[in-house]
Amino acid sequence: MLKRTTLLPLILAAALTGCGNDSPENSVDYTPEGTKSYGGVYVSASIGEPSNLIPWLAGDAASSEVTAHIYNSLIKYDKNLEFEADLAQSWDVSEDGLTLTFHLQPDAKWSDGTPFTAHDVMATYKTITDPNTRTPYAQKYTIVKEAKVLDDHAFRVTYAEPFAPALASWAQLAILPKHKLDEAEDINTAELVQTPLGTGPYKLQKWKRGQEIQLIANPDSFEGRPNITLLRNRLITDLDAQFLALRKGEIDNMGLKPIQYERLTNKDSFTDRFAKYRYMGRLYVYMGFNLKHDLFKDKHVRQALSFATPRETIINGILMGHGVASFGPFVPETWAENPNLKPYPQDFAKAKELLADAGWKDTDGDGILDKDGKPFQFTVVTNQGNDQRIKTAEIMQQAFKKVGVDMKIRVQEWATFIENPIHKRDFDAVMLGWSLPVEPDPYDVWHSSKTGPREFNFVGYNNPRVDELITKARQTFDQAERQKYLWEFQEILHDEQPYLFLFSPNSLVAIHRRVKGVEPAPAGIGYNFEDWYIPESQRLYNADMIVQ
Incomplete structure (x- = not known):
């Protein structure tokens, strides 16, 4: 599953070799850009199942690929790897660099309809810095001298001494809902581990363990409703089988092994259906x-x-x-x-x-x-x-x-x-x-x-x-x-x-040509996933065929 830019150090998996026959759908013309509209299903695959759906309790790529679509941080990176607004619509840095003040999105809501406020940020901060929270990321936040809720839509942190990665650390921290954190006796085994509740463009629809995870578009996302309605992330642990699924049109993207990129994906039967991308990976x-x-x-x-x-x-x-x-x-x-x-x-x-x-x-x-x-x-x-x-x-x-x-x-x-x-x-x-x-x-x-x-x-x-x-x-x-x-x-x-x-x-990626709006940038591919769309005439199936 291609995801929005994430910044935690993650254990990664490579995409590898396979073989198979082309799908009958190779006769369809996927060159027209079509009309952007809501709907459609995007299918990806992973060699591993998520370990945890609280981002900063997990340390693996399979978890990150899912949670990146569900949660937001206060700020994030744009396509050129510069900071831009996320749950904070703006922020101020004091002249000495020791104080950060975040001005929050007034209209953001959790996917259950609860308003998002600075109290959620404070609850997240307190939870990740709790010694009982089993996270490798806490130290970035325990060094904060003071964290303060200024009002419902303003949050401030002050450091005792310079901390160069301060802004970056708040781009890394997924914000969790206070009302769910308050219910949890132990964050390490909380409901959120299995059933996330975020502010992001997608929310959990279904988790069929050992099979797939389904995310459905959040129509009330403060970022705007994403174009693609349903994301299916299938568990296919054998990468030969993944490549076969790609060739059959059963999944929409995967990372290619170099030998595939060079020798197995150059025929018209493949390139008519898939676009290939190559860029330096950050790993x-x-x-x-x-x-x-x-x-x-x-x-x-x-x-x-x-x-x-x-x-x-x-x-x-x-x-x-x-x-x-x-x-x-x-x-x-x-x-x-x-x-x-x-x-x-x-x-x-x-x-x-x-x-x-x-x-x-x-x-x-x-x-x-x-x-x-x-x-x-x-x-x-x-x-x-x-x-x-x-x-x-x-x-x-x-x-x-x-x-x-x-x-x-x-x-x-x-x-x-x-x-x-x-x-x-x-x-x-x-x-x-x-x-x-x-x-x-x-x-x-x-x-x-x-x-x-x-x-x-x-x-x-x-x-x-x-x-x-x-x-x-x-x-x-x-x-x-x-x-x-x-x-x-x-x-x-x-x-x-x-x-x-x-x-x-290098990252070597193939994406089905029916998926439009893909724009490679210094941030890679997937930073603008919510802008991707599948023209109605090119959809293989619709969300109502999958969601039950």
Whole structure:
């Protein structure tokens, strides 16, 4: 499901290969723009089911893809990644940058008809900062010195010291209804987890667990009624099956694997029905080490594995050139990325030298290094349905074997993967991806205070200088000074290699041509989803055929 721009760091899934016959509907002419009108059904697919429909309790893409259509924040990003109004129709920033005053939309309502007010914002703020709320995002809001309701339509926050990502943090926070929060004894198990109530353009119609989620247009949205009446997000965990469904016209979009984009989607039978889009994604894929594991406590071992990693082979082979090698946690070629650093080149000799210096030798001649009688053997875990990551792991497995390291690969269903290896820290290494927010703020993933349960520093990284640099970067509004701190932070990561940063892939998307109003922009695709429409003459089915 394509969604409006979201800013939380999310674990992402890639769209992968498949095959199948074209649908009989390929004889329809989808070139006319038609007349914009309300109605129609848009169908997407996900490889994972949402874990939680309270956005800031979840940390996965499947949840975000749904909740982005249901909830609003105080402000949001426009197509050019500049702030614009959302639940706040305007805002003021004090001269010293420490106070933000939000002037709220007077006509916004919750989808049950209850008026939206500043008391909802305050209730959301109090809930996310409650120590009993299991969220990885709280720290952005606990640093607020004072939050105050000025009147029903004005909300003010004051910080004790500069906080550069302040405005961005309020673009990240989905606002929840006070009257529902008041009813909840425990937000972690509240009704909103399963039955969201928002101010956004869509509201939950039905959740058929293990099958699909349906969202129906909110006719009373303060943003205006969206054109497409019903969104269906189908659970199709096998991406071969997703591609087959796309070819049959059973879903309207998916992310394409590079080989599909290059070789399987160029015939007229496909391009007559689907438009293809390519743009730089705001994410990176990595292998993260459990730094409490004895194997990975020595940075020279991690450096050795980075030298053994064939990044260019992965990019040219698996990505077919649709991506770049990554070396840090920022969007490539942006002001925060340190241009003086480069990805580790593949160098087997250097990898072997570092491993030998760390005491790893093949004493029994079996081709696997050992130390103190134990072989260098570990398992990397990744998620089912993500062929791109699985194939990357397979290439790395063969490369590591050449330097005497035995890496096993385990693939798990998405929910199990998130709950056990990630939340329970039960892993040697994981292969995952992070989406990247517009505002560079590595605190949640890299600060040593964020290693607790369900927080994002699940590899257990701890470096006092990194903590200091991340904090200093947050505490200045001067971009040049922030850049200095963030560049040094990247230099430390580059040396210590707590992650093997692998690549930042391009987004390769196919969308059915019957869907009109798609306008690619720096924000990507989907930022203006509510303006998309399906001309009546090109609809495959209408909402009243689906909703029961």
